[in-house]
Amino acid sequence: MIKRVVIVPDGVGDWPVKELANKTPLEVASKPNLDDLSKHSILGTLKTCPDGMYPGSDVCGLSLMGYDPKIGYTGRAPLEAANMGIVLAPGELAFRCNLVSEEKGVLTDYSADHISTEEAQALISELEKRLGSNLISFHTGKMYRHIMCYKRAGDLDVQTDQPHDFQGAPYEPHWPKGKGAEVLVGLTQKSRKLLAEHPINLKRAKEGKKPANMIWLWGGGQAPKLENFEKKYGLRGGVISAVDLLNGLGRYVGWEIINVPGATGYFDTDYAAKGRYAVEALKRLDLVFVHIEATDEAGHTGNVQEKVRAIENIDRHIVGPIVEHLKKERAWRLFVAPDHYTPIVKRTHVAEPVPFIFAGSDLPFCCSERPYTEADAKATGIALDRGYELMLRLVKGWKHYG
Numbered sequence: 001m002i003k004r005v006v007i008v009p010d011g012v013g014d015w016p017v018k019e020l021a022n023k024t025p026l027e028v029a030s031k032p033n034l035d036d037l038s039k040h041s042i043l044g045t046l047k048t049c050p051d052g053m054y055p056g057s058d059v060c061g062l063s064l065m066g067y068d069p070k071i072g073y074t075g076r077a078p079l080e081a082a083n084m085g086i087v088l089a090p091g092e093l094a095f096r097c098n099l100v101s102e103e104k105g106v107l108t109d110y111s112a113d114h115i116s117t118e119e120a121q122a123l124i125s126e127l128e129k130r131l132g133s134n135l136i137s138f139h140t141g142k143m144y145r146h147i148m149c150y151k152r153a154g155d156l157d158v159q160t161d162q163p164h165d166f167q168g169a170p171y172e173p174h175w176p177k178g179k180g181a182e183v184l185v186g187l188t189q190k191s192r193k194l195l196a197e198h199p200i201n202l203k204r205a206k207e208g209k210k211p212a213n214m215i216w217l218w219g220g221g222q223a224p225k226l227e228n229f230e231k232k233y234g235l236r237g238g239v240i241s242a243v244d245l246l247n248g249l250g251r252y253v254g255w256e257i258i259n260v261p262g263a264t265g266y267f268d269t270d271y272a273a274k275g276r277y278a279v280e281a282l283k284r285l286d287l288v289f290v291h292i293e294a295t296d297e298a299g300h301t302g303n304v305q306e307k308v309r310a311i312e313n314i315d316r317h318i319v320g321p322i323v324e325h326l327k328k329e330r331a332w333r334l335f336v337a338p339d340h341y342t343p344i345v346k347r348t349h350v351a352e353p354v355p356f357i358f359a360g361s362d363l364p365f366c367c368s369e370r371p372y373t374e375a376d377a378k379a380t381g382i383a384l385d386r387g388y389e390l391m392l393r394l395v396k397g398w399k400h401y402g
């Protein structure tokens with residue numbers, strides 16, 4: 001059996017940065033394993049985000065998993081709900097329900113000062129008690145990230161804005177719009193009244209913390225329509241990620257969710273543990289999908305040094321051990337590709353074809369002779385327009401596809 005691996009350094013794609021003498025983090029980082037792999041493999045670019053869609057880790061991640069987001073994607077909240085163990089009934093919608101801070105009509109914090117899960121639990125329970133019904137239910141997730149479910153999808157056809165995009169600005173221009181939007185606006189306004197005087201918020205005020213005095217509902221959708229991966233591709237897969245969205249996608253396609261102690265989704269994540277668990281998982285699964293969030297976080301915070309360091313850690317602790325293990329197998333294939341760009345200068349996602357490496361024991365042609373950088377990937381002229389195509393090639397072999 002051919003062993004297959006996908007390595008996803010989230011948001012690693014970048015643009016030239018001043019502090020790096022107009023080079024990108026990929027160009028500056030010391031990454032001997034990635035560069036060696038790249039030089040002896042196929043290098044190119046992959047369009048992970050279909051036109052007209054937002055380049056989130058869910059949409060782009062779905063492409064990397066071998067699914068067309070235009071068909072399967074229904075919103076991010078259903079994926080997070082899945083990862084919280086919420087099974088949506090047919091026709092039921094899930095919305096992300098942030099606990100936020102507001103002051104005089106301005107959204108002052110999309111995360112309510114990164115409220116603790118324990119405090120959030122009390123507030124969400126209060127909302128469920130007072131606003132819950134046979135139509136509406138509230139579910140506690142982690143910290144500021146919760147879920148509201150609404151049973152009659154036919155009532156609502158709304159566009160919503162993500163609160164981290166308008167922090168510091170008045171929120172009324174960002175109210176949900178479209179059919180049934182008043183339902184969501186009404187719940188939000190009621191939440192403000194209910195939460196303002198809650199003992200948890202009075203206590204937070206005393207401690208000098210921002211109150212969690214409103215909810216913000218967004219990213220709604222029904223359960224995604226995704227065929228089981230093993231049925232579709234005949235392979236048993238597993239995912240390693242600290243991010244709810246990707247684990248949620250993994251659950252929907254029937255992958256094993258491999259929990260790695262010490263995987264945080266941040267700069268302090270235990271890279272070596274991820275590498276070890278991936279190698280272990282390969283012994284029992286046909287395919288392992290390893291996702292690392294730290295590179296994306298560095299992009300969002302505009303931290304050049306952390307982005308370079310994250311790339312170096314991924315190279316040493318994840319790419320290195322996995323490739324070493326694969327080379328002991330008779331037949332193997334691997335691709336490395338981020339889901340999207342998170343340029344340091346933009347501090348947010350950009351929909352631009354991403355650089356990929358496609359390696360394996362049965363490459364039809366070889367080799368790029370180039371290191372793994374954005375410019376080198378473009379220079380090869382190999383450009384795949386359908387994001388899910390790379391997984392198809394991973395499954396069937398580069399030359400057997402298309």
Ligand SMILES: [Zn+2]
Nearest residue numbers: 011296342349
């Ligand atoms: Zn991101």
